[in-house]
Amino acid sequence: MNSEADEDWQRPGPTPEQRRLDVYTGLAAAVLALFSLTLARSAGAFLLGPPPSGPEQIFWTVAVTLPLIWRRRFPAAVTLVVSVAFIAAQARSAPETQIASWALFAALYTLGAWGRDRRLSRRLRIGVIATMFLWLGIYYATTYTTIPADAFARAVGPVPPLLAAMVNGVLVNGLYFGFAYFFGETAWLAARRQHEVQARAEELRRSQAEVREHAVVGERVRIARELHDVVAHHVSVMGVQASAARRVFDKDPVKARAALSAIEETARTAVDELRRMLGLLRARDGGPERENQPGPAGIDQVEALVERAREAGLRATLGVYGDPGPLPESVSQAAYRVVQEAVTNALKHAAGATALDVRIRYLAQEVEVDVTDDGRATGPANADGLGLVGMRERVATHGGALEIGPRAGGGWRVRARFPLPLPVGRPA
Incomplete structure (x- = not known):
């Protein structure tokens, strides 16, 4: 101490x-x-x-x-x-x-x-x-x-009687006062240690409360990010389909019905994803409810995003390069969400966009997703928008790199790289 x-x-x-x-x-x-x-x-x-x-x-x-x-x-x-x-x-x-x-x-x-x-x-x-x-x-x-002269008449020890009496008195008093001093110090030190234990326990309680608070805030941010990704994407697709159905409703009923069917399917998909998220929030870790929930969307479901973009009227293509291998679930989900947000932005904010190109590249030590369109932005990118913030957070969480901005030849590009731990099923 x-x-x-x-x-x-x-x-x-x-x-x-x-x-x-x-x-x-x-x-x-x-x-x-x-x-x-x-x-x-x-x-x-x-x-x-x-x-x-x-x-x-x-x-x-x-x-x-x-x-x-x-x-x-x-x-x-x-x-x-x-x-x-x-x-x-x-x-x-x-x-x-x-x-x-x-x-x-x-x-x-x-x-x-x-x-x-x-x-x-x-x-x-x-x-x-x-x-x-x-x-x-x-x-x-x-x-x-x-x-008295006869006070030590019965003394038989080797030490002079008077000296023995004096030494005995000093010894007894020494023990008496020594114990009083020692026990007092010991009691004070015990109180001091108890105070330290209580102070550390209180500090630990405060630290745990802060950790819980940070965890709650982090969970709220995660939920907000997931809700934004799910709702914004599907609502944007439904908005585009509804606009298309309105324009051709009288001229081409077949196309209008196809657009309405796409809206119905998109709405059903959105509801399913929201139900999955709510189920994960309600379920306990490792509980049967959680086990029955479908897994989160991953990079293998990007084809569905591209298909919905086609249904919305874009010439959407998907290219996969390299040797696809198993990815960590968190990386796969983050890559999927980046593509989803990029597709959503192309539908919402890129005026005159007619083509969308999605590319997934499996490299030696990273996976890259690259989404480009040929539209023009309807306004400056909002750096504080939930979508861009969400993409940055997802990429930063995995130590990756994110590029967002206009292309030299026109249009918009979103490219994200996610480093992969070795081994991941591919040669380095």
Whole structure:
């Protein structure tokens, strides 16, 4: 963990429930300490020397324990108050030391676990611990001359009795304060890690929400593109056929009926494609409904587009060059949609167009579709039109290249190249 981040992070303050628990803990500690004081006085256990008056004993007992009711709200202040009261109580020979020692331990631990300013918390704890050891040294120095001559009469160990007693006192206090410091740091680090986990979980939730939003937007764009390709093409063909039927309705009923039949067939095809799209939207991935849906239109169905262009009155031709091989489904569908959009534009926007030439070239590492007509554009190409945007997106998705514009000899050209992964069933 980054130490600079550790210093900057501040643990949030205690919750109302934790504050209430601290109040109960401080009151319970004070009551228990008063009970311990009563037992010590009843047993005459005045280990630190002649005790002060009864009210003073009660005062020091309460002064050491009761501040714990604010331990998590003001950990630094509570630690200072408890430490000063603890030393003062021992200096005055207050008999209650057991609960007071635990109160000091709790104050030091809480400062380590809840101190908002880490530098201040660390320095204050080290200062309190150093002061306690200083007080222990002063206590040993001032009580050395009062030790009875027979205090170590039963000593049998190899270490001098007085030295053994002093080392034992230092060892016990070292473990006592060491554990208070260690457990406080551990609790703070645990809170820090929990905060990081929660922050990362929240970041992950936001990221997932963004991914879902992008997926929804992408799906909407895909649906819009598919709807445009399907509806625009078939409606354009029906419009051309309807215009032709109107012009020859009285002069040549046979041609009019043929045009109306073409409109009917085109409408049925459009409805079938729309039904397929809606079925794919409703079906779950891998579900039986999806499995029963026909596959998307591919490059092998370009002949149908050319035939509809013929029915609309154009001299449409289709040429396939190279060795046709299996294409990835996405590439095949994208190539089909590009041809479909180019044919639609020729029907809608190319004034005076009489011929349409569609060519599919299977090259070594790419497939190319080339659609040309001999009409003239009725206006400048709309670069932001849905059709052109859709073609660009489809080609760009596969890393291909798209050329759209007028031909030198007149007319309009749409040419798209789609790179193919190797192998695709053809030699490189």
